[in-house]
Amino acid sequence: MGSKILVIGIDAATWSVIDKNLDRLKTFKMLKDSDDFNRKTLTLDQKPYSAPCWASMFTGKTEEEHGHHEFVINNEIQTRKDIKADFIWDILDREGKKVKALNVPFIVPPYNFNIEFKAPGMGVPTTRDEWDAEIEKVTKKSIETLEKKELDLFITCYVSLDKIQHMHWGGSIVDEYYEKIDEAIGKLLRFGEKIIIASDHGFCAFGDAKVQTLPKVTSNGSKLRGDHHEDAILITKGIKKEINNLRDVFKAVKEEV
Amino acid sequence: MNHLEKLENQSIYIIREAYKQFKDIALLWSIGKDSTTLLWLCRKAFYGKIPFPVIHIDTGFKFPEMYKFRDEWAKKLGLNLIVGKNQKALDKGITCCMDDQMTCCKYLKTEALKQIIEKHKFKALIVGIRRDEHGVRAKERYFSPRDEEFKWNYKDQPPELWDQFKSKGKEDDHLRIHPLLHWTELDIWRYIRKENIPTNKLYFAKNGKRYRSLGCTRATVAVNSKADTVDKVIKEIKTTKTAERSGRAQDKEKAYIMQKLRSLGYM
Numbered sequence: 001m002g003s004k005i006l007v008i009g010i011d012a013a014t015w016s017v018i019d020k021n022l023d024r025l026k027t028f029k030m031l032k033d034s035d036d037f038n039r040k041t042l043t044l045d046q047k048p049y050s051a052p053c054w055a056s057m058f059t060g061k062t063e064e065e066h067g068h069h070e071f072v073i074n075n076e077i078q079t080r081k082d083i084k085a086d087f088i089w090d091i092l093d094r095e096g097k098k099v100k101a102l103n104v105p106f107i108v109p110p111y112n113f114n115i116e117f118k119a120p121g122m123g124v125p126t127t128r129d130e131w132d133a134e135i136e137k138v139t140k141k142s143i144e145t146l147e148k149k150e151l152d153l154f155i156t157c158y159v160s161l162d163k164i165q166h167m168h169w170g171g172s173i174v175d176e177y178y179e180k181i182d183e184a185i186g187k188l189l190r191f192g193e194k195i196i197i198a199s200d201h202g203f204c205a206f207g208d209a210k211v212q213t214l215p216k217v218t219s220n221g222s223k224l225r226g227d228h229h230e231d232a233i234l235i236t237k238g239i240k241k242e243i244n245n246l247r248d249v250f251k252a253v254k255e256e257v
Numbered sequence: 258m259n260h261l262e263k264l265e266n267q268s269i270y271i272i273r274e275a276y277k278q279f280k281d282i283a284l285l286w287s288i289g290k291d292s293t294t295l296l297w298l299c300r301k302a303f304y305g306k307i308p309f310p311v312i313h314i315d316t317g318f319k320f321p322e323m324y325k326f327r328d329e330w331a332k333k334l335g336l337n338l339i340v341g342k343n344q345k346a347l348d349k350g351i352t353c354c355m356d357d358q359m360t361c362c363k364y365l366k367t368e369a370l371k372q373i374i375e376k377h378k379f380k381a382l383i384v385g386i387r388r389d390e391h392g393v394r395a396k397e398r399y400f401s402p403r404d405e406e407f408k409w410n411y412k413d414q415p416p417e418l419w420d421q422f423k424s425k426g427k428e429d430d431h432l433r434i435h436p437l438l439h440w441t442e443l444d445i446w447r448y449i450r451k452e453n454i455p456t457n458k459l460y461f462a463k464n465g466k467r468y469r470s471l472g473c474t475r476a477t478v479a480v481n482s483k484a485d486t487v488d489k490v491i492k493e494i495k496t497t498k499t500a501e502r503s504g505r506a507q508d509k510e511k512a513y514i515m516q517k518l519r520s521l522g523y524m
Contacts, residue, residue: 074411074412076408077515081363108514108518122513124517166521214521214522214523224521
């Protein structure tokens, strides 16, 4: 059992942290050393903001085309129904392919397709307990799903790193959770024939990004230490199409499935 | 004129004004205490016979006591009842508070209501919301326009000064009319007592629990209470520090998510 194509999304994984910790990150080290895997930096050509970025990755459309800009508009939490575009799972499902998607964070709580899942912290994990629970539950649910049925496409995403980096950029806790994510990914790789591991954007110290996406001090008074960076990560296995932007992930999956 | 008579007077004035402006209008009846009070006021406004349809949006997950209450009183009061259900969504397996937790309400409530409005070409709906129920509802107007996508822009609403209402919207606008906006939960219960309005038994304590607000079974929890009569409910509300909609899951989840997004600078 497993999936013909396995997509692992990591909200805000960034090479600068991965590369300096390669001796601790066994999976990322293996992915770097293996000839089967290609790795590159995916420099975004759109604002590095999770809601529109994930939507672009899985609709193949630019932010202007899919029209999904924010998690909350006019005090209303945006849901799948507010986005007037087909996602890759909608299209493939109509074509009769076996598709499942877990915890995709273009909305909050994150979206699930053909899977029942309740995200810890309602998909916005902000404490150690919630970060641990997210990594553990997403991994467990992914393995359960992949062991149960042969799929054409399985997408699974982790969001904890984004929240940790916003709050603790530069701290040892960031490296600690990269290690946990590294371990989680290591458990999933055996289920994918063709694999894409991608982040929606990268990360950096506040003030270092070309585009500042969030305020330095939030509306409830807490200070943010990290901000989104335009350089996302990309690792692929068995994918022929050259992926040069987030929309290309959609196109690559469509071609390969 | 006492306080309750003033409230009643104002509400009946708004209901009559709405009916004068829109013949293609309907009353939204959730089977709860507020919309049943509103139903009562509509009957009074038109001398016992409501001249427009009454809509119940059935998510398929309401309490059995609510369905029983609906059918019994729709018959007794001679209502022109329209039941709206998004059968397509239910057939697709969308269930209450599962999968995408914020979406079920949209499919099973909003979408079902949209379908009814499109089918019957209603231009306006009378709805029993109150300002004191929820922070967002405090921003509402008596005559509240929604755009063609059904969305409410609370930052762009008509002023309602000195009881002057903008009771007509733009061409494509759909209007929500809120005759109970100025009522409080306590006013509702006092009026229920005064008028002896039929009320669902779920509102009264059984085994130390009662519902203060009714919704879908999976998204509504009972509160601890010993109030098993209207008088005791009134007494309890006077002193309680628990929010009326504290048992409604969608309100809690939304507030929780918003709070978290604010802490990360997303709002």
